[in-house]
Amino acid sequence: MSVDKDTVRRIAKLARLAIPETRLEPMAGELNDIFQWVEMLGEVDVTGVSAMNSVVAQKLKWRDDEVSDGNQADALMRNAPQGEDHFFVVPKVVE
């Protein structure tokens, strides 16, 4: 399996990452080196092995269904790159 320039462009689109055209080719090369190296996982027989879901065996914890935090709008807005009142400002989404 080999990653080409178009594949990099496609996954960059999926990842919402703007990559300059001149970087696509070198990135494809770097990713190929890495994928060639991980290919060795193919030689292991994993029939009947279950995928790991949790590294420490424990039941997922439950908590009471009640409000424990909130009313933090001011604090949340403080790091917003652009905001008005308690709204995040973004370029127009709906025409």
Next chain:
Amino acid sequence: MSELTAMTLAEARDAVRSKKISSRELTAAFVGAIERARSLNAFITEAGQEALAMADVCDRRIAKGEAGPLEGLPLAIKDLFCTKGTRTTAASKILGNFVPPYESTVTQNLWDAGALMLGKTNLDEFAMGSSNETSAFGPVFNPWRAANSNANLVPGGSSGGSSAAVAADLCLAAIGTDTGGSIRQPAAVTGRVGLKPTYGRCSRFGIVAFASSLDQAGPMTKTVKDAAIMLKTMASVDPKDSTSVDVPVPDYEKLLEGGIKGLKVGIPKEYRLDSVPAEIDALWTKGAEWLKAQGAQIVEVSLPHTKYALPTYYIVAPAEASSNLARYDGVKFGYRAPGARDITELYEKSRGEGFGLEVQRRILIGTYVLSAGYYDAYYARAQKLRTLIKRDFEQAFEHCDVLLTPATPGPAFELGAKTSDPVEMYLQDVFTVTVNLAGLPGISVPAGLTRNGLPLGLQLIGKAFDEATLLRAAGAVELAADFRHRPTKWWST
């Protein structure tokens, strides 16, 4: 004042508690040392004035007999832990101006115990790297240099600012995070102690997430005893992190006593690599002899899937990272690229300009291995490999109590030596990454010098939640190694 900064955490604690020195004196010594060591670039944000003000508060508490277990002790904090009101960058442009409105649980535990913060230390961007060279705030220099050389070496990574700060006596101790070796590897190449606790031992709340199933916070210290003291305070079960595990946190410092007579130490034969220099192998053999001389029993064990650990990691960790880093979109917080015409372009440009090269590379790997058509071949298979790697350890621990291995495949290297080949850089974590995949605790202890006078560490690996035994064994290595070498202070102005 140099004597003050050279103290261990335990020595400083006892001196402050018995009022031989004040927290103010101690803190002032470190603030001065940090200012004189700016050429190392160990800190992204210094907090000297705040630390001095806190020291006065601590001294008043000590006077009133209200001292906490770490009262008045100055620490350095990896800039991946959110600190309320103090900029937290993850060494990324995308979080360059982020000031968290909340505190991470681990740092809160430290402050509740009376410790104070000297500043936020440099790291690889989002903790992705093994040399601290991916930081948007520039590389960190290792306080150590090879004999007869002025070449700057990397301090390891990703917790490279923390390792440099502890090695150069710029703090009593530091905290780091370890996803594939990011505490143990930098500690090893700077001649210090680095402990990654069991997954779930310390809360991950408020730590900027890299790979959530692997990340764990831990101490970087001058001695094993200091690591024991730090872990006791850092560890807690936390309702804000559902993966923090509700098991008692013992008094690790007390449990250091007792020796290792009868302890079974496993030597995993798969960790003997042809590519590793002979002096690392020799140190490993010496380590086993040290433990044997103190009454331990050495047994050979097998971890057959060891060679698959790094490739497994480089699927699992980027997959989780690509998901975790999806939140950086230029909308709610963090960097926003100027001039975007629509919302998609806003996302793409903000992320393209805000993330550095290595982070972008890992986001792409992660996106690829999770994408339709490739998920089963890569991600699902890697998760099965992870099960096999963990099973290897379970079977090995039927025959021993701890494992002894080298910590790194080599000493600190020169800046730029491995940046052109990602896979070569990834191999730095060959001995440490297995521990993260299996969720186990691991510790690196300084054990000797290379022929060129650079520090090398040995790693011990423990059973899940048995940090007490791990620390006791590490103490035995420390005792036998008697590592007293210090770097020449070339950086101090």
